[in-house]
Amino acid sequence: MRIGKTVNAHGTDAAPAAIKRRALNRDKLEAEILAGAVRVFAEYGYEGASIAAVADNAGLSKQNLMYYFPTKQALYQRVLDDVLDEWLARMDTLADPTGKPRDMLRAYVQAKLRFSREQPFASRVYAMEVISGAPLYGEQIRASVVPLMRKDIDVFERWINEGRIGHVNATHLLFAIWAMTQSYADFGAQMALVLGRKLTRRDFDDAEEMIVNMVLSAVALPVQVQAAGAAQ
Numbered sequence: 001m002r003i004g005k006t007v008n009a010h011g012t013d014a015a016p017a018a019i020k021r022r023a024l025n026r027d028k029l030e031a032e033i034l035a036g037a038v039r040v041f042a043e044y045g046y047e048g049a050s051i052a053a054v055a056d057n058a059g060l061s062k063q064n065l066m067y068y069f070p071t072k073q074a075l076y077q078r079v080l081d082d083v084l085d086e087w088l089a090r091m092d093t094l095a096d097p098t099g100k101p102r103d104m105l106r107a108y109v110q111a112k113l114r115f116s117r118e119q120p121f122a123s124r125v126y127a128m129e130v131i132s133g134a135p136l137y138g139e140q141i142r143a144s145v146v147p148l149m150r151k152d153i154d155v156f157e158r159w160i161n162e163g164r165i166g167h168v169n170a171t172h173l174l175f176a177i178w179a180m181t182q183s184y185a186d187f188g189a190q191m192a193l194v195l196g197r198k199l200t201r202r203d204f205d206d207a208e209e210m211i212v213n214m215v216l217s218a219v220a221l222p223v224q225v226q227a228a229g230a231a232q
Contacts, residue, residue: 030068033058037079042121045128046076046136073136080129080137083122084144090115094152101165101219104155106212112181113211116188117204123185149174156219165219173218180211 036057040049051072055065069075090111094104116123129137149171156170184191184199184207192198 026068033060033065033068033075034079034082037075038083038121038125041076041079042124042128045132046072049076051075076136079122079125080140083119083126084137084140086119086122087115087126088144088148091148091152094155101159102216105215105219106208109177109181109208109211109215112177113184113204113208116181116183116185117199117201120185120188123182127182127186159219163221166221168219173215177211177215180207180214 033054037049037054040054040057043049044053049072051065051069052062054075055062058065069078091108093108093111096104129135130141134141152174153170156165156168156173159165160167184204188199191203195203
């Protein structure tokens, strides 16, 4: 029987280092599983996807994958958790009500389009869940999205009351921004068919300019108010 600590060549306790390596390896493997799962769920939906397909995609046996995610629903929930966390982080751009509305709105559109460009499969998984009525993830969406949306609406209301933007229905403006930006991921295949090619970075840049101009036009102060402010 071995008594005492195991030390490495430097004379330090090797156990913490080994534990750290195992944790890093686990995190790396989980990340690889989730990256593959996003693609499978985006292509087949929850009902059509299988643990076996995700395992094949990740180069693992089904049994090995189930050690980390024991059920398809557990894997799906984790995928959506990660998608929603990133989606919400990009929605948080309007959090600073002291910023200039023009700059805040442009940054918001940029962040949402960047998510569609960088994470198209993640966006599609989320969209498919919502389109189906969010049967497996509705409570999480209500708990996370609704408070942040209310916070953003409060910012719009403050801007309106301060005379920094014109009167606008903030709820439906946000809905419109989501629809316009997310369509570049969720309906990217349709756009590619129409264009006869895949979407490029230039397409996203052009979309940003067009969407930002539409949004700024929607919140613009009436001409007479702008003139009055300039005269003061």
